[in-house]
Structures are given as C-alpha cells and as structure tokens.
Amino acid sequence: MLPYPDLIDEFLSKVMPKIPGKLSIKCRLGRTEAGEIFRFMPVFNRYPLEEVIIHPRTGIQMYEGKTDPDTFEKCLELSVNPLVYNGDIKSPDDFFSLSRRFQTIESWMIGRGALINPFLPGMIKNENDAISDKVNKIQGFHEALFKRYTDAMNGPAHVIDRMKGIWNYLSNAFENSRFIFKKIKKVRSIRKYKQIVADFFDHEPELKGIENGKLH
Ligand SMILES: Cc1cc2nc3c(=O)[nH]c(=O)nc-3n(C[C@H](O)[C@H](O)[C@H](O)COP(=O)(O)O)c2cc1C
Structure with missing residues (x-):
C-alpha cells in the first residue's frame, strides 16, 4: 500500500473508529523509493497511532543494501506519532550508535539480531555481556x-x-x-x-x- 497514500487514508479512516484497541503501523520508507514516506507520513499524522515502526529500507530492497538512517531522521521531524527504529541492530555497538544519534526514540525493534543472539536485548539493557551458562x-x-x-x-x-x-x-x-x-x-x-x-x-x-x- 505504500505507493498509495489515498488507499492508506481510506483504510485508516474505516478501521480506526472501529477497533477497540490501539493501532501501530510498521512500514518501510517506500516500496521503490525512500522518498515515498514523505507522501504517506502526512496521512499517518492524521490518526492517533500508538507507534509507527520504521524499517528504513525500501520494499524492493528486501534485506539487501544499507539501511537509511538519514531518511529516518527526516521522518522524526515530520511525525506527530511516536516512532520506533527497526533494522540491522545486530550488536550493542549498533544499538548504542543509533541511540546516541536518535535520542528522542524510546522504543526499538530488533528482529534478526535477536534471533541469532537471543542475549542481545539483555546485553543492551545491562550494557555488558556477563551472562553465565x-x-x-x-x-x-x-x-x-x-x-x-x-x-x-x-x-x-x-x-x-x-x-x-x-x-x-x-x-x-x-x-x-x-x-x-x-x-x-x-x-x-x-x-x-x-x-x-x-x-x-x-x-x-x-x-x-x-x-x-x-x-x-
Ligand atoms: C523471518 C522473518 C519474518 C518476518 N516477518 C515479518 C512479518 O510478518 N511482518 C513484518 O512486518 N515484518 C516481518 N519481518 C521483518 C522484520 O520485522 C524486520 O522489519 C526486519 O527483519 C528488519 O529488522 P532486523 O534487521 O532487526 O531483522 C520478518 C523478518 C524476518 C527475518
């Protein structure tokens, strides 16, 4: 749906009033180009979303190539909803360099890094690797x-x-x-x-x- 902001708007306008709970959205920067997000972010801003989780790649990138924290940074300035950063956090160092850069971000999503190393969230929280057994x-x-x-x-x-x-x-x-x-x-x-x-x-x-x- 990312290339079609009107469709996203239509969907949210129908769904939001009908759901009893809160809604979070997870998205990429666009389907084919990172700039697509600047067309659908204003749509997200019209709704009180719990969180917008951004994996800063495009859809067609799949899991290849680099993430694009610069575009994520621009989204931070635009979004009225809280943002969550997701993508390529595979070590405490990855996390700490991103958290230094994006100091207003309070939630982070880790996927593959935690599947490979289930201790990663603990290592980040405790700021050390002192886990026995x-x-x-x-x-x-x-x-x-x-x-x-x-x-x-x-x-x-x-x-x-x-x-x-x-x-x-x-x-x-x-x-x-x-x-x-x-x-x-x-x-x-x-x-x-x-x-x-x-x-x-x-x-x-x-x-x-x-x-x-x-x-x-
Ligand atoms: C095996 C696998 C399954 C996934 N399934 C979903 C999914 O169902 N919905 C979704 O939004 N993202 C899904 N993702 C994407 C992840 O949530 C995440 O956005 C992506 O892996 C980037 O984060 P990471 O670098 O920390 O893994 C999946 C990723 C993997 C590796």
Missing part, C-alpha cells in the same frame, strides 16, 4: 519455544517448519553453524528433529565469540 539457556529457550509451537500449531509439519526458520538464524550463534542447520533443514519428522537437536546440545556446542560487540 549461555548454551544451557539457549537450550532451555529452544525447548520452551518448541513446546509452545507444538501446543499452538496444527500438526508436526508446521512445527518443524517453524523450528527450521528459528535455526536458520539461531545456528549462527554457534561455531560450525552451517553444519547443524544443514542437518535440521533435511528433517521431516519430530522424532528425528528431537534426536538431532538433543545430539547437538549433548556435544557441548561452542558459541561464537563476541568481538567489538558483534558475533565473529
């Missing part, structure tokens, strides 16, 4: 997640698909990351999945070290 904690997190997906999802194929999605990122926290992910990618049954994961954790996998705030 990380592999055990990841194992416990994995088990809890697996159980919740098993309870919530309709059948083993869906659970396995979700867990493959998780491992696509989480495996990168470990040395030899591609090795475990390659094995998990081929799995088709829960029994086999559990066996591979148990075997992986039984062999005391090594976490990648952190250098300059980033996983090496």
Whole structure:
C-alpha cells in the first residue's frame, strides 16, 4: 500500500473508529523509493497511532543494501506519532550508535539480531555481556519455544517448519553453524528433529565469540 497514500487514508479512516484497541503501523520508507514516506507520513499524522515502526529500507530492497538512517531522521521531524527504529541492530555497538544519534526514540525493534543472539536485548539493557551458562539457556529457550509451537500449531509439519526458520538464524550463534542447520533443514519428522537437536546440545556446542560487540 505504500505507493498509495489515498488507499492508506481510506483504510485508516474505516478501521480506526472501529477497533477497540490501539493501532501501530510498521512500514518501510517506500516500496521503490525512500522518498515515498514523505507522501504517506502526512496521512499517518492524521490518526492517533500508538507507534509507527520504521524499517528504513525500501520494499524492493528486501534485506539487501544499507539501511537509511538519514531518511529516518527526516521522518522524526515530520511525525506527530511516536516512532520506533527497526533494522540491522545486530550488536550493542549498533544499538548504542543509533541511540546516541536518535535520542528522542524510546522504543526499538530488533528482529534478526535477536534471533541469532537471543542475549542481545539483555546485553543492551545491562550494557555488558556477563551472562553465565549461555548454551544451557539457549537450550532451555529452544525447548520452551518448541513446546509452545507444538501446543499452538496444527500438526508436526508446521512445527518443524517453524523450528527450521528459528535455526536458520539461531545456528549462527554457534561455531560450525552451517553444519547443524544443514542437518535440521533435511528433517521431516519430530522424532528425528528431537534426536538431532538433543545430539547437538549433548556435544557441548561452542558459541561464537563476541568481538567489538558483534558475533565473529
Ligand atoms: C523471518 C522473518 C519474518 C518476518 N516477518 C515479518 C512479518 O510478518 N511482518 C513484518 O512486518 N515484518 C516481518 N519481518 C521483518 C522484520 O520485522 C524486520 O522489519 C526486519 O527483519 C528488519 O529488522 P532486523 O534487521 O532487526 O531483522 C520478518 C523478518 C524476518 C527475518
């Protein structure tokens, strides 16, 4: 919808009066060009949105190329609604340099960085990496997640698909990351999945070290 501000307006004018809760919007800077946001931001400004979460890339960029914090900065001046910054926060250093630059931003969204390193939000909050027993904690997190997906999802194929999605990122926290992910990618049954994961954790996998705030 990003290239069509009128459509966004029409949608919000119908939806906003009818929803009981609050509404947040997550968007990119545009579909094909970063400047598109200057056409739809005035539309957002007409509505009391809880938050506008901006991933400062264009849609066609997918996840390639650089984020565009300069355009995000211009949005900060324009938006009457609170903005949230999202995109490429993969280390405490990434976060601290952005938070120094955007001092009025109170909320941040982290996606892939937290999927790869589930300790990242804690490292940022505590301003250090003093977390003990990380592999055990990841194992416990994995088990809890697996159980919740098993309870919530309709059948083993869906659970396995979700867990493959998780491992696509989480495996990168470990040395030899591609090795475990390659094995998990081929799995088709829960029994086999559990066996591979148990075997992986039984062999005391090594976490990648952190250098300059980033996983090496
Ligand atoms: C596996 C995956 C699934 C995603 N699904 C959604 C989604 O359903 N809705 C959405 O708005 N963004 C989705 N995103 C985009 C993220 O919310 C986020 O905007 C993007 O990954 C940039 O943040 P990051 O660099 O911290 O990952 C997804 C991203 C990934 C990697």
